[in-house]
Amino acid sequence: MAPPPTSEVDCLIVGAGPAGLMAATWMSRCGIKTRIVDKRGTKVFNGQADGLQCRTLEIFDSFDFAHRAWRESNHMLEICLWNPNDQGVIRRSDRIPDTIPGISRFQQVVLHQGRIERFFLDSIKEHSNIQVERGVLPERLEFDASKAEDEDAYPITVTLRHLTDEEATPHQDLSSTATNQALNGSAPQNGMFRSNLAADDTDDLIRKARAEAGSTEIVKAKYMIGCDGAHSWTRRQIGFKMEGEQTDYIWGVLDIIPITNFPDIRMRCAIHSANSGSVMVIPRENKLVRLYIQITTTEKDGNPVERAKIGPQMILKSAQKIMHPYHLTYEYCDWWTAYQIGQRVGSNFSLHERVFLAGDAVHTHSPKAGQGMNVSMQDTFNLGWKIASVLNKICTRSILQTYQSERRRIAQDLIAFDHRFSRLFSGRPAKDIMDEEGISMEEFKSAFEKGNMFASGIAVDYGASVIVAKAGDLAEQGDGTAAESPGRDDKNRVVGKQDLAGDIKIGMRMPSFQVLNQADARPSQFQELLKSNGRWRVVVFAGDLRDPEQWARFTSLGEALAQPSTLFSRCNARAGPNSVIEVLTIHSAPRTAIELLDLPEIFHPFSEREGWDYWKVFVDDVSYHEGHGHAYQNYGVDPTRGCLVVLRPDQYVSWIGELEDVGEMERFFGRFMRVSAA
Numbered sequence: 001m002a003p004p005p006t007s008e009v010d011c012l013i014v015g016a017g018p019a020g021l022m023a024a025t026w027m028s029r030c031g032i033k034t035r036i037v038d039k040r041g042t043k044v045f046n047g048q049a050d051g052l053q054c055r056t057l058e059i060f061d062s063f064d065f066a067h068r069a070w071r072e073s074n075h076m077l078e079i080c081l082w083n084p085n086d087q088g089v090i091r092r093s094d095r096i097p098d099t100i101p102g103i104s105r106f107q108q109v110v111l112h113q114g115r116i117e118r119f120f121l122d123s124i125k126e127h128s129n130i131q132v133e134r135g136v137l138p139e140r141l142e143f144d145a146s147k148a149e150d151e152d153a154y155p156i157t158v159t160l161r162h163l164t165d166e167e168a169t170p171h172q173d174l175s176s177t178a179t180n181q182a183l184n185g186s187a188p189q190n191g192m193f194r195s196n197l198a199a200d201d202t203d204d205l206i207r208k209a210r211a212e213a214g215s216t217e218i219v220k221a222k223y224m225i226g227c228d229g230a231h232s233w234t235r236r237q238i239g240f241k242m243e244g245e246q247t248d249y250i251w252g253v254l255d256i257i258p259i260t261n262f263p264d265i266r267m268r269c270a271i272h273s274a275n276s277g278s279v280m281v282i283p284r285e286n287k288l289v290r291l292y293i294q295i296t297t298t299e300k301d302g303n304p305v306e307r308a309k310i311g312p313q314m315i316l317k318s319a320q321k322i323m324h325p326y327h328l329t330y331e332y333c334d335w336w337t338a339y340q341i342g343q344r345v346g347s348n349f350s351l352h353e354r355v356f357l358a359g360d361a362v363h364t365h366s367p368k369a370g371q372g373m374n375v376s377m378q379d380t381f382n383l384g385w386k387i388a389s390v391l392n393k394i395c396t397r398s399i400l401q402t403y404q405s406e407r408r409r410i411a412q413d414l415i416a417f418d419h420r421f422s423r424l425f426s427g428r429p430a431k432d433i434m435d436e437e438g439i440s441m442e443e444f445k446s447a448f449e450k451g452n453m454f455a456s457g458i459a460v461d462y463g464a465s466v467i468v469a470k471a472g473d474l475a476e477q478g479d480g481t482a483a484e485s486p487g488r489d490d491k492n493r494v495v496g497k498q499d500l501a502g503d504i505k506i507g508m509r510m511p512s513f514q515v516l517n518q519a520d521a522r523p524s525q526f527q528e529l530l531k532s533n534g535r536w537r538v539v540v541f542a543g544d545l546r547d548p549e550q551w552a553r554f555t556s557l558g559e560a561l562a563q564p565s566t567l568f569s570r571c572n573a574r575a576g577p578n579s580v581i582e583v584l585t586i587h588s589a590p591r592t593a594i595e596l597l598d599l600p601e602i603f604h605p606f607s608e609r610e611g612w613d614y615w616k617v618f619v620d621d622v623s624y625h626e627g628h629g630h631a632y633q634n635y636g637v638d639p640t641r642g643c644l645v646v647l648r649p650d651q652y653v654s655w656i657g658e659l660e661d662v663g664e665m666e667r668f669f670g671r672f673m674r675v676s677a678a
Helices: 018-030 054-062 066-072 113-127 175-184 202-211 233-237 312-323 372-391 397-426 441-456 548-562 567-575 631-635 662-670
Strands: 006-014 034-038 078-084 090-097 132-134 136-143 156-162 216-226 242-260 268-272 278-283 289-295 328-346 355-357 514-517 523-525 536-543 581-587 617-619 643-647 653-657
Touching (some): 018 372, 034 136, 054 066, 136 233, 312 328, 548 662, 567 581, 567 662, 643 662, 653 662
Parallel strands (some): 006 034
Antiparallel strands (some): 278 289, 536 643
């Protein structure tokens, strides 16, 4: 028998859900040789995750497809809280905004996972030849630790097995849908095969494929990302564990077109009944409504619920009890599933910064805060550019250690939030102030409101590291494992000047306010200029350029940046037309008082083919049609003196300094850029 074929790849991604596709999108934008495989034969067409938070939509916008999600999705604007009155009858007790006003130019929306995956697939196809290889799963992983620090080595060896169409099609257990078939004429899509109540089928698939002598191949990879879900094969192969607990709360999920007299069925609702559990209502696209329904964990005589008995009709009956005296039924069910709430975090997120885990492979929690898909995608949004920067020899491998310190801390914070929130949601409402076992509805509302900022993704605050020039202890600000993290050497550590921009927080994403293009007066949200293309950015808040002293500071900055010996110039010269570090300028003088071509060339570069670059200089001034963005005021920057802000390729703030602090900025970049400072 001939040996299986062998090939090499820069990055192998296992799992083509949202986390895997986010990683592949980065690789497509950065020119990385990539393969992405998934054991399932088809993509998601129904159900699964649906909530898209503010920060996720900002990320989509940086990849140029947020408009597709925004147009197709259902927008979530208000949350209605329903609680029992003194007689135990549910009634609307409060209304709160679904998204905190003013925190982002986007609000939370819902759209089923299949459409979101389609947006990714279209974007990947537009920018590369990367394709999802379906019906392919890894069956063996070998790692050569002796090659981990050799940047040109392929320390990862994976045997891939190709499945038949039958093997790659998930088994649909339709036994519990008979009643629903009678109602609809056909069974709804059953999501139980992806639920944590179902056993993982990876090992069974491998055994069956081996027995039928399915084809195999060997892939040698420089980097590997396991985005293969809560049962993660990749995690098991590298010996990492999930730490946490599994609760006894069981929840069912129905995607239906409801027939009901409940008045808030097209609003997001949190409904607590007196004694029958809780429901969350999520209005969706195409007239659908998703119901998250608490199923009591025991049946008669104290016997636990059997998984085989859970089906759409059982879930519906639970919802009907909770929502009584309102009536609820349906003729059409699009999808259903059930799950047990588990709150766990991976012990480690990477093996020698070569094999990485992301998404459900390293954190699991309840879905009612709309975090699962969002946090999973934000894991690989954090990771993808870092791997690409190392492979493209822009940055050293030191930046890869920040993935675990940043994202594991976010996962830990998420689990702590979800632990409290899910118990408040699943608990029985207190009958009065003396009812110590019941849940205070005021406490629930307060947790809901505070959780909205966390859930939005806007509150992510990365700790000090080699790429975040923040004061404070690295281990305390990270996940607690940063004892040997780059950046702990206080002698060489760089710390930005946070006081120069009070509302541009080092470690947080760059906020967005309106600015005008100096050349054509077109208004833009500043975040729209921060495309995810792998570039670092130096944002020059140039201040009031009418002032001779400020003009002198600004021109001196231009001269310093243009010096051929600087790291800035050498990095960009090495990259050619695709600069490693892009300079964007925002000044505070009236637009009509400044001529673009009077500014130093470094701020509006010239090319023989395209002439001057008219899309690098912006102004904080009033628009003819869109009003004034008041960017300097909103950013907390002195409109006279300005400052410098360094942004990572993922839009997070790395460093802040004075216009004269070019040497300090060079020192910051020199700690991880491949071209060292002169």
